[in-house]
Amino acid sequence: MSTPDPSTAFALSGKLAVITGAASGIGRETARVFVASGAHVVLADRDAAALAAFAGELGASATAVPTDVSVRAQVEALADAASAIAPIDAWVNAAGVVAPPTMVVDVDEATIDRLIAINLKGVYFGSAAAARRMVAHGRGSIINISSQGAEIPAPGLSVYSITKAGVNALTRTLAAEVGPVGVRVNAVAPGFIDTPMISYRFVREDGTADQAAKEALFAARAANAPLGRVGEPLDIARVILFLASDAASFVTGETLRANGGADMR
Ligand code: NAP
Numbered sequence: 248m249s250t251p252d253p254s255t256a257f258a259l260s261g262k263l264a265v266i267t268g269a270a271s272g273i274g275r276e277t278a279r280v281f282v283a284s285g286a287h288v289v290l291a292d293r294d295a296a297a298l299a300a301f302a303g304e305l306g307a308s309a310t311a312v313p314t315d316v317s318v319r320a321q322v323e324a325l326a327d328a329a330s331a332i333a334p335i336d337a338w339v340n341a342a343g344v345v346a347p348p349t350m351v352v353d354v355d356e357a358t359i360d361r362l363i364a365i366n367l368k369g370v371y372f373g374s375a376a377a378a379r380r381m382v383a384h385g386r387g388s389i390i391n392i393s394s395q396g397a398e399i400p401a402p403g404l405s406v407y408s409i410t411k412a413g414v415n416a417l418t419r420t421l422a423a424e425v426g427p428v429g430v431r432v433n434a435v436a437p438g439f440i441d442t443p444m445i446s447y448r449f450v451r452e453d454g455t456a457d458q459a460a461k462e463a464l465f466a467a468r469a470a471n472a473p474l475g476r477v478g479e480p481l482d483i484a485r486v487i488l489f490l491a492s493d494a495a496s497f498v499t500g501e502t503l504r505a506n507g508g509a510d511m512r
Contacts, residue, residue, distance in 0.1 A: 255493075256492060256493045256494040256496075257284070257488070257489065257492050257493075257494045258284050258285050258492065259281055259284040259285050259286035259336070259337070259488070259491060259492060260284070260285030260286075261285065262285070262286045262287070262336035262337060262491075263286065263287050263288075263289065263329060263332055263333040263334065263335055263336050263337075264281050264286045264287070264288050264289070264335075264336060264337040264338070264339065264491060265288075265289045265291065265325065265326070265329045265335055265337070265338045265339065265373075265377065266278050266281070266288055266289070266290055266291065266338075266339045266341060267291045267292065267314065267316050267325075267339065267340050267341055267342040267369070267373055268291075268292055268316075268340075268341035268342030268343060268392075269288070269290035269291055269292050269298065269301065269341070270290070270292035270294045270297040270298045270301055271292070271294075271297070271442065271443050271444075272341075272440070272442030272443055272444055272480055273341050273392060273437065273440060273442060273480045273483045273484065273487075274292070274339065274341035274342065274392075275301060275480070276479075276480035276481055276483070276484040277339055277341060277480075277483070277484040277487050277488070278290055278301070278305065278309065279305070279484070280481070280484040280485060280487075280488050281337075281488065281491070282305050282308045282309065284488060284492075286308070286336075286337070287308050287309070287310070287332065287333070288305065288308060288309050288310070289309075289310045289312055289325070289328065289329040289332065290302055290305075290309055290310065290311045290312065291311075291312050291313070291314035291316070291325050291342070292313065292314065292342065293313065293314065293315045293316075293342075294313075295311075295313035298311045298313055299311050310328070310329075310332065312324075312325050312328045312329070316340070316342045316365060316369030316370075316372060316373060317364040317365045317368055317369050317372075319368075319372045322369070322372040322373055322376050323372075323376050325376070326376035326377065326379075326380055330380055334380070334381075334384045334386075334387075335377060335380050335381060335384075335387060336386070336387055336388065336491070337387065337388045337389075337390065337491035338373060338374075338376075338377035338381075338387070338388075338389050338390070339390045339392070339487055339491070340369070340370040340373040340374065340389070340390070340391045340392060340414075341392045341487075342365065342369055343365060343366050343369075343392060343444070344361070344362060344365050344366065344444075345362075345404070345407050345444055345445075345447070346358045346361070346362055346404075346406060346407065347447060348402070348403025348404060349403055350402065350403060350405075351405045354405065354406060358406060359406050362406045362407060362410050363406070363410055366407065366410035366411065366414070367410040367413045367414065367417075370391050370392075370414050370417065371417055373389075374389055374391065374417060374418075374421055374432065377389050378421060378424075378425050378430060378432070381425070381430040382425055382428050382430055385428050385429050385430075386429050386430065387429075387430045387431070388430070388431045388432075388433070388490060388491045388492075388495070389421070389430070389431070389432045389433070390433055390434070390435060390487050390490045390491060391414050391417070391418050391432070391433070391434045391435075392414075392434070392435055392437070392483075392487075393411045393414045393415050393418070393434040393435065393436040393502055394407070394408075394411040394436055394437060395436050395437065395438045395439075395504065395506050395509065395510050396408045396411055397411035397412040397414070397415050397436060397502075398412075398436070398510065398512075399510055411436070414434060415434055415436075415502050418432050418433060418434040418500065418502060419500045422499045422500035423500065426499050426500070431490075431495065431496075431498065431499040432499055432500065433490045433495070433498060433499060433500070433501045433502070433503065434501070434502040434503070435483060435486050435487055435490065435502070435503050435505055436502050436503065436504045436505070436506070436510075437478060437482075437483045437505050437506060438468075438472065438477075438478055438504075438505065438506025438507055438509045438510065439468040439472075439477045439478060439506070439509070440477070440478040440479065440480060440482070440483060441465075441477055441478065441479055441480070442480055448460070448461075448464055449461040449464060465477050468509075471509050472506065472507030472508055472509040473507065473508035473509075474507035474508050475507070476507060477507070478505070478506070478507060482505060483505055486503055486505045490503065
């Protein structure tokens with residue numbers, strides 16, 4: 248028997264993928280990589296204007312569906328809009344937020360509710376909407392974006408951390424539920440990635456960036472990783488591509504750590 252062409256297994260030719268958080272950072276880069284790999288992408292984000300502009304950039308391979316992932320009816324409408332194009336092959340839950348570092352003893356309830364609503368319930372709603380439709384078709388891949396923060400204690404980031412730990416638990420449970428019909432569910436746990444999400448660490452109140460603070464932060468994070476650098480959105484987008492593709496056909500229930508080696512277990 249001849250070996251199948253590996254480039255085919257890693258491609259998404261003719262496949263339909265939904266990506267939340269697609270207007271920025273990891274979700275945005277994932278959309279670019281998926282389109283380059285042959286997919287049609289349905290882009291979801293709460294920033295409708297940024298989403299429309301990005302969809303315009305990607306052309307006929309992209310459809311924008313403004314969505315607030317914390318509102319279940321909007322996530323279901325997103326799934327319906329995507330299903331109207333074609334059966335959903337891949338669904339990436341990348342929308343997420345972080346709150347300014349605050350110790351457990353000082354976190355207010357509104358912050359807890361907001362992060363749980365977006366990072367945990369948003370991923371739950373997306374996973375459920377995707378799984379229901381994928382089960383009906385007997386195939387599909389769901390990829391949830393978790394974080395290194397789910398496993399490594401980071402003082403001040405307790406709420407973010409528990410939402411991501413919940414994402415890991417959801418990923419495994421759903422993988423066990425839908426595996427028997429051929430649907431795969433995995434998570435990616437990025438380390439420190441250079442996206443707008445981490446800019447709160449060096450952007451001043453007036454919106455300008457403190458370059459010295461940024462360089463010191465990046466140097467410290469790079470020194471913490473055996474690969475000696477911080478991550479780029481493309482580093483994560485390619486891992487997501489692998490999990491979405493047929494190359495990962497025997498991978499489910501995993502949380503794949505992509506962090507330059509900063510967290511080895
Ligand atoms: P990002 O650049 O801020 O992108 C996240 C996107 O999600 C933004 O466009 C954001 O919009 C959107 N979003 C937030 N709440 C939403 C909602 N309720 N409905 C729809 N869209 C919403 O951040 P990123 O770094 O790419 O983060 C992507 C994922 O990776 C997140 O789940 C994050 O937790 C995870 N992650 C990131 C890192 C890192 O170091 N960057 C590390 C580990 C894990 P707004 O701009 O309006 O908020």
